[in-house]
Amino acid sequence: MHLDSNIITAPALFTIFGLYGEVSQVKVMFKKKDSALIEMVDPQGSINARTHLNGVAVFGTKWSVTVSKNQNIKPAVTGDELCASPATHQKSKFNPKNVVAPCERLIVTGLLPEVTEDILLHYFKQYGSVTSCEFMHTTRAAVVEMADLDVAMTCLIALNNYSLQLDGNRSCVLSLNFCKNPAAFRGGSAPY
Numbered sequence: 001m002h003l004d005s006n007i008i009t010a011p012a013l014f015t016i017f018g019l020y021g022e023v024s025q026v027k028v029m030f031k032k033k034d035s036a037l038i039e040m041v042d043p044q045g046s047i048n049a050r051t052h053l054n055g056v057a058v059f060g061t062k063w064s065v066t067v068s069k070n071q072n073i074k075p076a077v078t079g080d081e082l083c084a085s086p087a088t089h090q091k092s093k094f095n096p097k098n099v100v101a102p103c104e105r106l107i108v109t110g111l112l113p114e115v116t117e118d119i120l121l122h123y124f125k126q127y128g129s130v131t132s133c134e135f136m137h138t139t140r141a142a143v144v145e146m147a148d149l150d151v152a153m154t155c156l157i158a159l160n161n162y163s164l165q166l167d168g169n170r171s172c173v174l175s176l177n178f179c180k181n182p183a184a185f186r187g188g189s190a191p192y
Helices: 009-017 044-055 117-127 147-159
Strands: 023-028 038-039 081-084 105-109 128-134 141-146 163-164 171-173 176-178
Touching: 009 023, 009 038, 009 141, 009 147, 009 176, 038 044, 105 147, 117 128, 117 141, 141 147, 147 176
Parallel strands: none
Antiparallel strands: 023 038, 023 081, 105 141, 105 176, 128 141, 163 171
């Protein structure tokens, strides 16, 4: 995988690849910081990640996701490699029914009834331009469309598993994923 080490970190890769299967560990290479090894728990996770992430252009780089010659990631010898594992990073909530290709539209679940559009937009606008936001109150979810894939990916990295603090000492944990049927939600509300 080729990546911009200033933007994509081991925890960020853990989050992204966690959408496609359970991740055992991530290791960003010390001598080749634009490359990383991601170890998945099972082969299907690797297949899902390759299918949906290989060739995706994110942050000015076209990702190359291939099978490694190594079956397992070796522990860091020098301690200089950047690593993430379930022990050091909160896992994404992987659901095999929600494996989809990256896109500009994010589905946000785990919302409490008091989460308003204004509250949600406040957090998403910190990372870039929001094109539309549509609440699905019956499912306590929303679809937020970002200006482009880079902004959507940045939001996913920053806000997935984020604990949103509300009034009255209440909070909810945001769960983000790429939208399964993005065309169904296009044009839901005015640009922001």
